[in-house]
Amino acid sequence: MLLRNCWYVAAWSSEVRHDAPFARTIANVPLVMWRSGTELAVLEDRCCHRGMPLSSGTIEHEHVRCIYHGLRFDATGRCIEIPGQARIPPSAKVRTFPAVERHKWIWVWLGEPSAADESTIPDTHWVDDPAWSCKPDGYLHYDVNYLLIADNLLDFSHLPFVHPDTVGGSRDYASHSPTVERRPDGVRITRWTPQTSAPGFVQRVRPYPGLVDRWNIYDFSAPGILRMDSGMCESGSGGHQGERIGATQFRSCQALTPETECSTHYFFAQPHNLGAEPEVTEAIHAGMVDAFLEDHAVITEQARMLERNPAMRMVPLGVDAALLHFRQVIDEKLRQESAHA
Template identity: 40%
Template structure:
């Protein structure tokens, strides 16, 4: 089961250019996303209500989509507005619609009760629209449940072992780090971890070959159901980063959104951003490629994990102390799902 009364990332805005009809399964539902001639993004059921043909295989006509099986034409509200060879259109000939909001870089979708839509609750990642911050947005498809990916992100300690030679740099990260108290919120958590007087990991060494020992920080914030925001950086050792002095630092902002496709597959949207003023595009490419290399390391572990869990449904995950953030996030999601189920039962 999934949380439904919340915002999920449905697509990057740039995926909906050039009259693209993007068919994407979200929370087990086939959804068609498209941008009409008026510039508005629409999300409708990707099934013609006549014979179930995929509308994503159809044709965009202005603000409407024509099914290329029998030619029925649907507008962005899901209403059939034309049936070739038939003068009248039954008023109930409609396909389901979903509320979508295009924030300029991301397209958000509300898959649940459309009467509960609240645009003020769309999560914010302001760096995407800040000209001082740069990065290449990207997408991965996981053969794994979205919560396994969220678990991975919620415990930053994994970078010491999964990413020793890429993003982590050393297993010392786990043994020598200090952490702030876990901040638990009703919609997620925030946690900062510090690793003082450490070596630069390989991905930063690629863009700065002169920097010596550094003080490293990672401030992770996660929101239900599976949104990840990370502020991270590397400051010359002993210059007071814990007191707020970022002079001479390399600072990055990372956004990742996990949108369930099915119970065992996930859409993964991500961007890694820097604020350097020189060699901007070269640095963006270097960081993108390094982070992508790290994500493939994660992907191998997580997709194998999914297979292990599928092969033995009786296996139960156990918790250790480092699991406090992910345990809190999972508990919040389970509570939201329970509340949604009880609300639906009361209304039936």
């Protein structure tokens, strides 16, 4: 089962246009999106006449036209034209979904529309804050359940092993246990690693000749949203005490959106404070893509093995506290939705 009563990241703003429909499936629900004037149209991607995907059609005068029999729908899902038929039945309409565009992401609510509270959308303002720089288009597709990716993001002890040359740094990173704070919608994880090597993706844009003190402090909330304050400074320069002057800082924003029970959309951006030079931002983004492709390979291989042996019992370790709590949060939310179905 997948959650319905939550805000999912459906697309980057740049993906949804005025001149063509855009298709994406979220939690088994096929969606079609386009821009209708100043409105953002998000409909079920299924014509009410014969079930043809509306995303296979065209945008005409800010409306979507079905490619099969030519029915035209407006942004509210109402059919406004049936070729060859003057009367339009009241039932000729397509389901719509609440949608909000905020900080380069398009958020969609799949559940009961009256419960869609925009104030609960997580803050990711760093993505388009002029004080920070990033490339707002990070995306990977996974053919695995989104919770396996969440497991990966909730336990950074894998960094020096999976990512030795990208985001990992030295192996001593894994020896420092994080603080895990349980929250109603997820967890907050705080990890400090003093006197360690700067990771490769940082060294390529801002070389550190000596050791650094490094931090990763992040919230991971349902359905799968990560917002992280991370960075490093010269070892002993006061980072742990909150002294950030001259430090390299990031505000990573990542979102896991299940496509189906067996596939996932992964959105990411890495806002940084190293200036607005395009080549720096491009290098940082490329470093993150390299790291996330390393995760992709490992998680995909893991998923294929679990498919071969679904009854495998995983041995829990101390580093699993955060991911176990997050799964409990998801299970509880699913129980609540089932109880009110």
